Amino acid sequence: MSQPLYVVKIGGNVIDNPEACSRFLEAFSKLSGTKILVHGGGKVATQIAAKLQIETQMVDGRRITDKPMLDVVTMVYGGLVNKNLVAMLQAAGCNAIGLTGADGGIIRSVKRPVKTIDYGFVGDIEEVNDIQVNALLHSSLVPVIAPLTYSNDGLLLNTNADTMASAMAVAMAGHYDVNLIYCFEKKGVLSDPEDDNSVISSLTPGQYIGFKDSGAINKGMIPKLDNAFAALNTGVAKVTICHADELREAAIGAAGTVIHLG
């Protein structure tokens, strides 16, 4: 048995709500043990882009990222969101260090090749520098990671935060018993998207296919679950999807949807 590690991902709807975000950060700071926070912020990027009269276009949950949009997401994820989260965690007594995937070379990607769609400056993850991340953890720092990665040719690339969390969890699974927790604004994966209390407590691949076919699981939940199953299939000990207000309960298996391989 290795030591436990929490890899927690917080989504953009919570980040965009100051009260909900502050409650989440308080809970995250109280989570005892070794931990990493990966954050999104898509909603904030869309709002700031609109103020700059830059239109947002999403395909399959991924942002089409041309050069003006890359500048926006760099400023929003790497600056505004990341640094505010770090400041709030520091105030809560958690020694957070804010990083993009480029800092310390922790997450390298390759610019997504153009097939039918040109996503622009979007990165597909190739390598996580688990040794470097482990060095930060051994210094008692709590990495807070923004959804930006870097390529070998020096590009900064926009990268989906759910995928970053899954890749980080998989890379650290060689060193720790990793508990990957996706926090968002609902109580878990719902069997009826209209009923916030219809939380599925445990989800297998077969059930996932059924709910996807019926339309009960749709939109952003599909890539999130694909990332969740990918993590479990590649060495991550436990994956949970839960409400941001229930992080500490989910950490002990008492809330949210636990993903199972069958």
Ligand SMILES: Nc1ncnc2c1ncn2[C@@H]1O[C@H](COP(=O)(O)OP(=O)(O)O)[C@@H](O)[C@H]1O
């Ligand atoms: N069955 C479901 N249960 C819960 N959420 C669902 C379901 N199907 C679709 N969703 C949608 O998935 C969204 C979460 O995905 P996403 O927007 O990518 O989250 P995040 O904010 O964490 O990045 C929820 O806001 C919800 O609207």
Ligand SMILES: CC(=O)N[C@@H](CCC(=O)OP(=O)(O)O)C(=O)O
């Ligand atoms: C390539 C790509 O789509 N990147 C995402 C990164 C942010 C993100 O994932 O934020 P949430 O977790 O809040 O959705 C985007 O720009 O929306």
